[in-house]
Structures are given as structure tokens and as C-alpha cells.
């Protein structure tokens with residue numbers, strides 16, 4: 001994989017025909033080191049956010065050994081990571097997925113939010129002779145309010161109230177280790193969501209009388225975007241620590257978190273070419289069916305800069321919207337994306353901080369969706385992490401790219 005000092009260096013040399021996914025693995029490593037240093041428990045990377053081998057390698061190199069997987073395809077990918085602890089945290093899994101995970105890959109940590117799912121897990125993890133599995137780590141996914149999150153997740157999954165208490169008791173009876181998990185919603189910009197979620201956990205523990213072994217506070221930790229500047233990440237950790245201290249739990253309960261976005265958002269940019277300008281609309285060679293899904297459907301605004309020519313510092317920056325390359329008019333990203341007023345056909349633009357869910361969501365509609373890959377050595381366009389020296393540590397993962 002070729003490495004370049006910046007997107008400008010790369011574009012100067014290659015003038016790429018296809019859109020380019022430009023990884024900054026050092027940014028993923030920095031994020032991982034921050035979480036490993038500050039979170040008081042296991043940090044499990046939510047694999048779905050971005051499965052680029054360069055980013056997984058960087059996370060691993062920084063010390064990440066826990067991974068949250070949500071599908072058999074992710075699991076089959078992630079089992080190739082040496083010494084990884086995998087957690088199957090999707091609350092609804094097919095019977096085939098449970099069997100394959102448990103019997104073929106030795107994965108024994110599962111999430112659930114219904115009696116049906118508990119039953120499926122019990123049945124599909126039995127031995128050939130019909131003996132019940134004795135090594136299950138089962139997490140009950142509780143419903144929690146989404147507060148200040150960009151992508152609320154509370155309606156699809158999670159159980160609450162009496163039903164949750166009863167299910168926790170039943171889960172306790174079959175699990176070697178029982179835990180509670182929740183997800184406050186992705187891109188949660190204030191930590192009160194975690195405080196509220198931990199209050200729900202508190203109520204559930206009291207109501208059920210169950211002694212839990214594990215607590216997983218899920219993902220949802222924010223990244224930074226031009227229109228979404230969260231409070232300090234350290235405040236999230238403080239709120240979680242304070243909330244956990246108040247829980248009626250025994251000593252030594254194992255904590256876990258599952259960040260996706262916060263670990264990889266800064267670690268990838270998209271480099272696109274302007275194929276036409278019509279007023280303040282730019283027609284570019286990637287879009288909503290590609291890496292910019294979140295910009296089109298969830299109105300994410302990403303930082304942008306022209307990388308194919310020098311721009312005078314005093315040039316006016318004005319708002320643009322973007323049209324993607326397909327024939328479809330919903331292939332539109334409203335922005336506003338701030339760019340120099342002189343932007344024109346033939347310019348290349350770096351669209352930064354697309355590392356979370358950008359690559360993962362890209363499809364092949366209309367024949368688009370093929371990217372060149374490159375590694376950049378400079379800093380992300382925006383960063384939530386304090387300036388610290390980027391010294392790689394931890395062991396290197398043996399990668400065969």
C-alpha cells in the first residue's frame with residue numbers, strides 16, 4: 001500500500017480516476033490508545049463501523065483485543081485476528097449464526113433481549129449429546145432513552161420493566177456469567193445519556209435481585225463533525241464511572257464498552273473529483289450509495305478541503321451541496337459543505353472524518369462503489385483527541401493485505 005504525506009501529495013502524483021478511500025491508521029491507533037488508557041474496563045471495537053484491514057491492524061497494534069461482531073460475515077472475518085475475544089452483541093441472531101459462532105468458532109458471549117432469543121441460544125449451544133452449555137456469557141440488552149444522539153437505537157432493540165427483570169432472572173439460571181448491556185444511540189454528544197442508561201440498569205438490578213458479573217455500556221461515544229461538536233470525551237468516562245459506582249453490584253464486575261464511531265471516524269477520508277459545478281451544487285464521483293450514505297440520509301456534515309491546488313488564505317469559503325454520480329436524485333448530500341468560492345470542475349476534494357460507517361455502507365449501485373485505497377500520514381481534518389505524540393506501541397498484528 002502506497003503511503004503519502006497528504007491527500008495533496010497523492011492527488012498530485014496520481015490524479016485518481018476513481019474515488020479514493022484514504023486511511024490514516026495512526027488516527028485509529030491514537031483513538032484506541034485513548035480509550036484503553038481512560039476506559040475502566042475492556043474496550044471492544046464495534047467491527048461493523050469499518051473493517052478495513054489497515055484500521056483493524058492499527059487498532060490491534062494499539063492494544064485492542066476485544067471485538068463486537070454483529071453477523072456471521074463479521075465473525076468469519078474477525079476470527080482471523082490472533083488472540084481476539086469476540087462478542088456477538090446483536091440481540092437477534094439466526095439459529096445458524098448461534099450454532100456456527102459457538103460450535104465452529106468457540107464464541108460464547110451473546111446478547112439477547114427476548115425469551116425467544118434466550119431459548120434459541122440455549123438450544124443451539126447444546127452439545128451433540130444434548131448437554132446444556134456451561135460456559136455462556138449472556139448479556140441482557142436493556143432499552144434506554146436516547147438523549148442527544150444522532151442515530152437513536154432505542155426502538156429496535158432492548159427490553160424494559162418487569163419483562164426485563166424476569167428475563168434477567170431466567171438468563172442468570174443458564175449463564176456462567178450474566179451481564180447487562182445497552183446502547184445510548186450513535187454520535188451521542190453529551191454524557192447524560194449514559195447517566196440515564198445507568199439509572200435504568202440500577203432499577204433493573206434492584207427489581208430482579210440478580211447479581212450481575214458484567215456490565216457493557218455499549219457504543220455511542222461521539223466523534224467530531226463541523227456541525228456536531230461534543231463535549232470532552234473525558235466527561236463521558238467520568239459520568240460512566242460515577243454512574244457505575246452507584247450501582248448495587250458486587251466488587252469486581254467486569255466493565256466493557258463497544259465504541260465504533262469514536263475509534264475510526266477520524267481515520268478515513270474520501271477523496272473525490274468534481275465532475276460538474278452548477279451554482280452551489282457540486283457533482284462528484286461518490287455519493288449516497290457510496291461512502292456518503294450518512295451525509296445523504298442522516299444529514300451528516302463532513303469537513304472538506306480542496307486538495308488539488310493551492311487556495312489563497314483570504315479566499316471566501318461558501319456552502320455547497322453535493323450530488324453523487326448515480327442517475328438518482330436522492331443521491332444528494334445537502335451539507336452545507338464549506339469550500340472555497342472558486343471550486344470548479346476538475347478539482348479534487350478531501351471529505352474528511354468519514355471513517356465510521358462510510359466504507360462499511362458503500363454499495364455498487366449504477367456501477368459505482370469501487371475505490372482506490374491509500375494511506376495518508378498527516379492528521380485528520382478534525383480531531384476529538386488531545387494532541388499527544390503518535391508513538392505506536394503494543395504488538396504489531398501480522399497482516400497479509
Ligand SMILES: Cc1ncc(COP(=O)(O)O)c(C=O)c1O
Pocket residue numbers: 046049068089090183185186187218219220221258259260261262356
Ligand atoms: C451493539 C452495538 N454495539 C456498538 C455499536 C457501535 O456504535 P457506535 O459506532 O455509535 O459507537 C453499535 C452500532 O450500531 C451496536 O449496534
